Amino acid sequence: MAKEKRIVITGIGPLASTGIGKDAFWEGILRGRTGLRTKEIKIKEELWESFYAHTIEGFDFAEFNVDESALAYIRDWKEGDDLPVDLYYLIAAVALALNDSKLSCEDEENGIGLVLTHENMGLMDFVLKLSHMAFDSLNSKTTSSVPKKQFYEELYRGGLKSGYDVQTFMTLFHVARIFNIHNYSLFINNACASGLYALESAAQMIKCGQSPAVVVAASDYTEIYKYLWFRDIGLYSSDGRIKPFCSDSNGLVFGDGGVGIVMEDMEHALKRNAGIYAEYLGGGFHLEGWKVTTPQIGSGSYQKAISRALKTGNIGSNEIDLIVPHGVGSQAIDYYEAKAINDVFGADSRKPLITAFKPYVGHNLGGSALLETAILLLAVKHGVVPPTLNNLNPNPLFNISTVSEKVEMKLNTVMKICCAFAGYNAAVIFKRVN
Numbered sequence: 503m504a505k506e507k508r509i510v511i512t513g514i515g516p517l518a519s520t521g522i523g524k525d526a527f528w529e530g531i532l533r534g535r536t537g538l539r540t541k542e543i544k545i546k547e548e549l550w551e552s553f554y555a556h557t558i559e560g561f562d563f564a565e566f567n568v569d570e571s572a573l574a575y576i577r578d579w580k581e582g583d584d585l586p587v588d589l590y591y592l593i594a595a596v597a598l599a600l601n602d603s604k605l606s607c608e609d610e611e612n613g614i615g616l617v618l619t620h621e622n623m624g625l626m627d628f629v630l631k632l633s634h635m636a637f638d639s640l641n642s643k644t645t646s647s648v649p650k651k652q653f654y655e656e657l658y659r660g661g662l663k664s665g666y667d668v669q670t671f672m673t674l675f676h677v678a679r680i681f682n683i684h685n686y687s688l689f690i691n692n693a694c695a696s697g698l699y700a701l702e703s704a705a706q707m708i709k710c711g712q713s714p715a716v717v718v719a720a721s722d723y724t725e726i727y728k729y730l731w732f733r734d735i736g737l738y739s740s741d742g743r744i745k746p747f748c749s750d751s752n753g754l755v756f757g758d759g760g761v762g763i764v765m766e767d768m769e770h771a772l773k774r775n776a777g778i779y780a781e782y783l784g785g786g787f788h789l790e791g792w793k794v795t796t797p798q799i800g801s802g803s804y805q806k807a808i809s810r811a812l813k814t815g816n817i818g819s820n821e822i823d824l825i826v827p828h829g830v831g832s833q834a835i836d837y838y839e840a841k842a843i844n845d846v847f848g849a850d851s852r853k854p855l856i857t858a859f860k861p862y863v864g865h866n867l868g869g870s871a872l873l874e875t876a877i878l879l880l881a882v883k884h885g886v887v888p889p890t891l892n893n894l895n896p897n898p899l900f901n902i903s904t905v906s907e908k909v910e911m912k913l914n915t916v917m918k919i920c921c922a923f924a925g926y927n928a929a930v931i932f933k934r935v936n
Contacts, residue, residue, distance in 0.1 A: 509705045510935060511779040512715070512771050513605065513764030515598025516876045517591060518863040519556035519757055523598055528880045531862055531888050532908070538742055538755070538864075543726045553733070554742030555724045556757035556864030563590050566597045572680040581663050586627050588620065588723035589673065591760035593680055596719045599762025600681070603776060605715055607682045615713030616678055616687040617704045619696035619720040621868035624667045626725035635660050677719070686712040694828065694865075694922035695787075696720065697761075697872025698930050702785040704765045714770040720869030721760030728867070729756065735795060737832055744865070746829035746858040746890060747836050747904060749897040754830050757864020761873045768935075779879045780916075780932040783817065786810025790925025797838040797921055804842035804927045808919060811929035812846075817915055819847050822854040822931070824887055824916045826878050829858025829904075830865065833897075839921055840900035849901055854917070857905040861891035871920045871928070882913045882934055 517523070519537025520530025530537075541555040576585060596616075600607060607614060635657055639648070666672065670689040678687055686707055690700040697720050704716035732738040732754065739745075739753040771778060787810065790803035797804070812819055825847075827839050847854060859874045866873045881887055890904035912934075919929040 507709045508768040509708055509765055509782040510768045510771050511763060511782065511879055511932070512766045512776040513599040513603025513762070514779065514876050514879055515595045515600070515602055515762035516759070516873060517558060517561065517594055517598065517761070518759030518866070518873060519558055520862055522558070522561060524602060524880065527876075528884070531877060532886070534862070534891060536862055536891070541724060551726060551729065553729050553738065554755050556755060557724070558758050563594060566594045568593055568597060569680055575679070576676050579663060580667070583664055586624055586723070588623060588721045588760070589676065591721035591723060591758070592618065592620070592673070592719055593677060595721060595760035595762035596677060596681055596717055599717055599719065599764050603715070603764040603766070605764060610682060610684060612682065613685055613714055614683050615685045615704065615707050615716035616674065616683045617690060617700045617707070617716055617718045618674055618677060619690040619700045619868050619872065620673065620722065621691060621693065621696070623670065623673045624664065626727055628661060628664045628668050629727060631664050632657060632661050691868065692922065692926040693924050694867060694870050695920040695926040695928040696868045697870065697875060698785055698918065698920055698928035699787065699926070700872065701763070701765065701782065701875070701930055702787070705782055705784070708765060708767050715764060715766040717762055717764055718872065719760065719762040720866070720872040722867045722869045723758050724756040737795075739831060743892045744829070744831040744861045745892040745895070746827070746831050746860065747840060747896055747900045747902045748893065749895045751831040751833060751836060753832060754860065754865040757860070757866050759863060759866050759873055760869060761876045763872060763876060778935050780882050781935050783815030783931040783933050784811060785928060785930040786812070786814055788927045790927060792925055794924050797835060797925065799834070799838050799841065803925060804838065804921050805845050807927040808842060808846045808929045811917065811931050815931040817931055820853070821915050822847070822917050823911075823913045824855045824857065824878070824881070826874055826916070826918045827856060827858055828920045829860050829890070831860065835921065837900060840902045842921070844901055855887055855905055855909065856902060857887055858890045859888070862888070871918065875918050875930070878916055878918055879932065882916055882932065885912050886910055887913070
């Protein structure tokens, strides 16, 4: 019987409010550089809304040396519309990860696979475009004489290409074309846990022989309609601070950014003398399937996902050195998460260590779990556990003690967990490779 392939991480390509590229990104984490700013949304110079968000400064897409002919094709396809900002971020993240791993895509038979994730790529641009078109039509002097059928047809044809690109396979097509990737590819959308599902899917692609290496990438960009929805359901922090597991936590704050992670068959990586961040031991997943925005406290779903990850990785709960939780800063979700951690790992706050990363980079929605995984992998590489920011009033009811000051230690086995909307609960484990 053939020995099962071992999966390692050989490339990391992050861009977020802390910095662009792994070095600047990590330095920003260590310095607590959050990029938190007030974002203003205007319609024809009139202020619509302003809210806090973790934003990227100094992003220049030209620096990533992307195939111009492929970009020209996409722009031509979009009939003059520019690419969504989060698509630019996604392409940049893949470029950064490939460069870091030193994998080349020049050969059409490069064998590289691709797994992408995003909650709603292109949707906000599409909705805004239709809104502008409808408003302009309704305010036209000739609107009253335009038949309803004609009005509908003009909206349809005006938004045809941007509406077509809302389909997830189109984002996959655009990115794969740019990087000359022709192997097995997937698009994953499991809410905030998408990144962890994507890592597991990529690992399975390698194990079954589809590809020796797979790029996993995600991105998100703060849009007005996303903000309005989270504000209206009471989950957006009015003071701009995410405070995980605290008595005064009052919601999340969005974060712009993207990340690419290269997963690779260990033998393939060793043969080309690739640098290795950690080994992927596996994941555990459980779909609660109760409500969309509220977890079912007491269901045990999250505990099952975490326990399955431990079983898959053949790791005891006492072997985990560090957990990075979802840490979203909502009283109900934080309690749900704290209970799961305590149920699986016990009430001993000394081990594993727990630290949350959203206060640094904001909530990147469908890309959040993958972006925070990148921070976790860099923590393993550098032997440093960054503290949880804004951790001033920990809630004793949660029985969660997050790291309050930087800790320097050798991290051997670490876990990233996520409890996402719609009950997509997930956990993955990484181990240092000696």
